[in-house]
Amino acid sequence: MTGFSPEWLALREPADGAARNRDVLSATSRLFENKDAINVLDLGSGSGSNLRALAAHLPLHQKWALVDYDCDLIKAARTALSGWANEAAYVGESLSLQKDGRVIDVAFLQADLSANLNEVLDGPADLVTAAAFFDLVSTDWIERFVRGLAARKLPLYAVLTYNGEESWKPAHPSDATVNAAFNLHQRTDKGFGPAAGPAAAGVLAAALRENGYEVVLGDSPWRLTSADHLLFEPLVAGIAAAAGQTGKVAPEVLQAWRNAHRSPTACVIGHTDLLAIPPR
Numbered sequence: 001m002t003g004f005s006p007e008w009l010a011l012r013e014p015a016d017g018a019a020r021n022r023d024v025l026s027a028t029s030r031l032f033e034n035k036d037a038i039n040v041l042d043l044g045s046g047s048g049s050n051l052r053a054l055a056a057h058l059p060l061h062q063k064w065a066l067v068d069y070d071c072d073l074i075k076a077a078r079t080a081l082s083g084w085a086n087e088a089a090y091v092g093e094s095l096s097l098q099k100d101g102r103v104i105d106v107a108f109l110q111a112d113l114s115a116n117l118n119e120v121l122d123g124p125a126d127l128v129t130a131a132a133f134f135d136l137v138s139t140d141w142i143e144r145f146v147r148g149l150a151a152r153k154l155p156l157y158a159v160l161t162y163n164g165e166e167s168w169k170p171a172h173p174s175d176a177t178v179n180a181a182f183n184l185h186q187r188t189d190k191g192f193g194p195a196a197g198p199a200a201a202g203v204l205a206a207a208l209r210e211n212g213y214e215v216v217l218g219d220s221p222w223r224l225t226s227a228d229h230l231l232f233e234p235l236v237a238g239i240a241a242a243a244g245q246t247g248k249v250a251p252e253v254l255q256a257w258r259n260a261h262r263s264p265t266a267c268v269i270g271h272t273d274l275l276a277i278p279p280r
């Protein structure tokens, strides 16, 4: 398990929402502008923030399948989505939501995407999406995923894939060393084989193009300011812990780096958004 807590996902949700690339989002929305209804498959759905960010940009009737292997996050998604909607009702294990004129039915699927990818892709879908997910998977898994996607001629909207860039204000002399170690850690196995990490968006785009897809890419960096102070402590602690695990940075250097970034005035964490449109 990669172990993402609902608290961490809730803390990052506003930053993720602000970071989404507007051009890639608009292009995704335009793909479905003449439809009344859509089936969406969300991979690594966590507590459902991708649905909350995307619903207003998709047709009035939506059926979502939220896929995650972490049952605590599936539970958190039910709670968060019920709280977010104007009205929410359980229909068996699924949720039926009304939100600002949209009717959104949500099914929850607990599945390990490293093992059960094809079964998941066989579900009804007009769009596959994922947020903050693709940097966890391996190049081999991406290639398998793209073959499955292409065989079904499905479009993909994959957002907030970490791309390795980080900058801090005020800067610290160890920023580059810590960033390099963190990016090394990003390439370790997160359950799918050695992770593509910061290279993931590029690997994904290349595999999609090889399969005839038209690919639209856009930057979606977190641009954090002192107003995001609640995010800084877990963010800095998480980066330092991951960098420390590589053995590439001495503990005293990491401690000095953590101390220096207790209350930064600005921080940029780079991500990439991607829309892939299948060939006709």
Ligand SMILES: C[S@@+](CC[C@H](N)C(=O)[O-])C[C@H]1O[C@@H](n2cnc3c(N)ncnc32)[C@H](O)[C@@H]1O
Pocket (backbone or CB within 6 Å): 002, 003, 004, 009, 016, 043, 044, 045, 046, 047, 048, 049, 050, 067, 068, 069, 070, 073, 111, 112, 113, 114, 130, 131, 132, 133, 136, 190, 191
């Ligand atoms: C960084 S979180 C992103 C969650 C959510 N998409 C968001 O943007 O808030 C990555 C998600 O992928 C899920 N995940 C990781 N490995 C998985 C696997 N093998 N099968 C299914 N879900 C997985 C985690 O449980 C977590 O919810």
